[in-house]
Amino acid sequence: xxxxxxxxxxxxxxxxxxxxxxxxxxxxxxxxxxxxxxxxxxxxxxxxxxxxxxxxxxxxxxxxxxxxxxxxxxxxxxxxxxxxxxxxxxxxxxxxxxxxxxxxxxxxxxxxxxxxxxxxxxxxxxxxxxxxxxxxxxxxxxxxxxxxxxxxxxxxxxxxxxxxxxxxxxxxxxxxxxxxxxxxxxxxxxxxxxxxxxxxxxxx
Numbered sequence: 001x002x003x004x005x006x007x008x009x010x011x012x013x014x015x016x017x018x019x020x021x022x023x024x025x026x027x028x029x030x031x032x033x034x035x036x037x038x039x040x041x042x043x044x045x046x047x048x049x050x051x052x053x054x055x056x057x058x059x060x061x062x063x064x065x066x067x068x069x070x071x072x073x074x075x076x077x078x079x080x081x082x083x084x085x086x087x088x089x090x091x092x093x094x095x096x097x098x099x100x101x102x103x104x105x106x107x108x109x110x111x112x113x114x115x116x117x118x119x120x121x122x123x124x125x126x127x128x129x130x131x132x133x134x135x136x137x138x139x140x141x142x143x144x145x146x147x148x149x150x151x152x153x154x155x156x157x158x159x160x161x162x163x164x165x166x167x168x169x170x171x172x173x174x175x176x177x178x179x180x181x182x183x184x185x186x187x188x189x190x191x192x193x194x195x196x197x198x199x200x201x202x203x204x
C-alpha cells in the first residue's frame with residue numbers, strides 16, 4: 001500500500017499572522033481645513049476677544065499681546081512714569097539722608113522730635129520708587145494700571161495726612177498749601193492715565 005502523504009500542521013504563529021488585521025488608515029487631520037477650523041473653534045482661538053485682538057494660540061489669548069499695546073499708549077504716559085519715579089526716588093533719598101530739611105520744607109518752623117519715622121517713610125518711598133522704575137520698562141497693561149493706582153492712593157493718603165496735621169498744629173504756610181495742591185494734581189493725573197490705559201480700543 002502506498003503511504004498517504006500527511007500535510008504539516010500549521011503552527012500557532014502562522015495562525016496569528018493569518019488573522020492579523022490590515023493596517024489602519026491614518027487620518028491626516030492637520031491637513032484637513034475643516035478639522036483645523038473645528039479644533040480652533042473648540043479651543044476658542046482665532047476669533048476676536050473683547051479688546052478686538054485676534055489670538056492665534058491659546059497661550060497668547062491667556063497671557064495677552066504686549067506688542068499691540070505699544071501702539072495705543074496714551075500720550076505722555078512714559079513721561080509721567082519717569083517723572084513719578086524721579087519724584088519718589090528724590091524724596092526717598094532726602095528723607096533717608098536729610099530728614100530735618102525735608103520736615104522743615106513741608107512744615108515751616110516745626111521741630112523734628114524724632115528722625116526715625118521720617119527715615120522709615122523714606123525707606124517706604126524708596127521701595128515704591130523701585131516699582132515705578134520697573135513699570136517704566138514694561139508694556140503690560142495690568143502692571144502699569146496697578147502702578148498708577150498705587151501712586152494715586154499714595155498721593156491721596158498723603159494729602160489727607162498733611163491736612164489733618166495742619167488742622168492739629170494750626171501751622172499753615174504757602175509751602176504747605178503748594179504741597180497739597182501738587183498732591184491733588186498728581187492724584188488727578190494718575191487717575192486719568194489709569195483709566196486711559198484700561199480703556200478698550202474702538203473697533204473700526
